[in-house]
Amino acid sequence: MSELSAAKQVEEAEFGDYFALLKPRVMSLVVFTAAVGLLVAPVPVHPLIAMASILFIAIGGGASGALNMWWDSDIDLVMKRTRNRPIPSGRVSANDAKLLGLWLSGASVAMLGLTANWLAAGLLAFTIFFYVVIYSMWLKRSTPQNIVIGGAAGAFPPMIGWAVATGGISIESIMMFALTFMWTPPHFWALALFMNDDYTKAGVPMLPVTHGTRETRKQILIYTLLLSPVGMILAFSQIGGPVFFMMTLALNAMFITGAWRLYRRTEGMAKADAFQAERKFFRLSLLYLFAHFGGLLIEAGLRWAGLGLAGWPHLV
Amino acid sequence: MMAINKPHELHQRRFRRNLWVGLILGGFVVLVFGITMVKISNGQKMEAFDHVVRPSLVEEAK
Numbered sequence A: 001m002s003e004l005s006a007a008k009q010v011e012e013a014e015f016g017d018y019f020a021l022l023k024p025r026v027m028s029l030v031v032f033t034a035a036v037g038l039l040v041a042p043v044p045v046h047p048l049i050a051m052a053s054i055l056f057i058a059i060g061g062g063a064s065g066a067l068n069m070w071w072d073s074d075i076d077l078v079m080k081r082t083r084n085r086p087i088p089s090g091r092v093s094a095n096d097a098k099l100l101g102l103w104l105s106g107a108s109v110a111m112l113g114l115t116a117n118w119l120a121a122g123l124l125a126f127t128i129f130f131y132v133v134i135y136s137m138w139l140k141r142s143t144p145q146n147i148v149i150g151g152a153a154g155a156f157p158p159m160i161g162w163a164v165a166t167g168g169i170s171i172e173s174i175m176m177f178a179l180t181f182m183w184t185p186p187h188f189w190a191l192a193l194f195m196n197d198d199y200t201k202a203g204v205p206m207l208p209v210t211h212g213t214r215e216t217r218k219q220i221l222i223y224t225l226l227l228s229p230v231g232m233i234l235a236f237s238q239i240g241g242p243v244f245f246m247m248t249l250a251l252n253a254m255f256i257t258g259a260w261r262l263y264r265r266t267e268g269m270a271k272a273d274a275f276q277a278e279r280k281f282f283r284l285s286l287l288y289l290f291a292h293f294g295g296l297l298i299e300a301g302l303r304w305a306g307l308g309l310a311g312w313p314h315l316v
Numbered sequence B: 001m002m003a004i005n006k007p008h009e010l011h012q013r014r015f016r017r018n019l020w021v022g023l024i025l026g027g028f029v030v031l032v033f034g035i036t037m038v039k040i041s042n043g044q045k046m047e048a049f050d051h052v053v054r055p056s057l058v059e060e061a062k
Helices: A002-009 A015-021 A024-039 A047-071 A073-078 A094-115 A118-139 A146-166 A171-194 A196-202 A207-235 A242-264 A267-272 A276-304 B009-041 B055-061
Strands: none
Touching (some): A015 B009, A024 A146, A024 A276, A171 A196, A171 A242, A207 A242
């Protein structure tokens, strides 16, 4: 009897609470970019092996999400955006999240190694380590560069997908990594501009908290400009082509225009219209990344259908 | 020991959770089986060192 009444006090977790620990929305980005990395590679993969590999990459990404929520449950409790996550809301204990994260990390890496190859598994293990130890435990609370370096964790999935197919690393997979890596700072700093209060309260040293919004707007513009050549290099690589070239041209024009608009705005202007331009730029950044990887997929489809442009220059 | 005859809301939650875990484990078994079938039909070597001499592995080493 005593066990029952004790269990009733802590709300018993539903299955969905454990699933929420895996950060399903981040996972969808991981699944998509890993799948593109795998599908655009010049080596065909058996569909079941491909599906299983992407599943294990997704589980590995989810495991790092659970470990991140375990480590950051104190911050999550303070921030509005994250207050309803399973741990701060009391539905799952921090220790359960840690155990789930550790077990799923080990299982996903081992299964990816057995299903695909050990280079892919090694990259997945490094990604989990990077996100949990380097980003969550070390950088996030200590430096405003947290997003810049931590972005590497989110950028690895297409490289892992490529490694599943080819068993190696090449200029194409490095450029796919670079695309997400350089995209992360403007994406998160735009979010930080209109979520500033949350980060201030939680004491996370995001750039607008430590260096002010003026500097953040400048850095967004700088990183957006640095990001633009990456798409161009991809366009003239083995996995690029004219369709991707046109897409990256249009997307970069939109992104740079948006960043310039943010740079010209003052905090007063932003507050006056409730951060409308900042929110718009944030949404545009999501489109930017999805469309770039979608464009690579289109090029792969065209090559597969024999519609690739034979004369397209491959410079790298 | 007194038996519980009326299932508490808690038991229903636990049952749902266990059902999901069971389905996932079942799915995992099917997946591993499928991967095995693909690897074997692709002619991949499914043998490794097993503390006894394996002629097929010795052949390959030559």
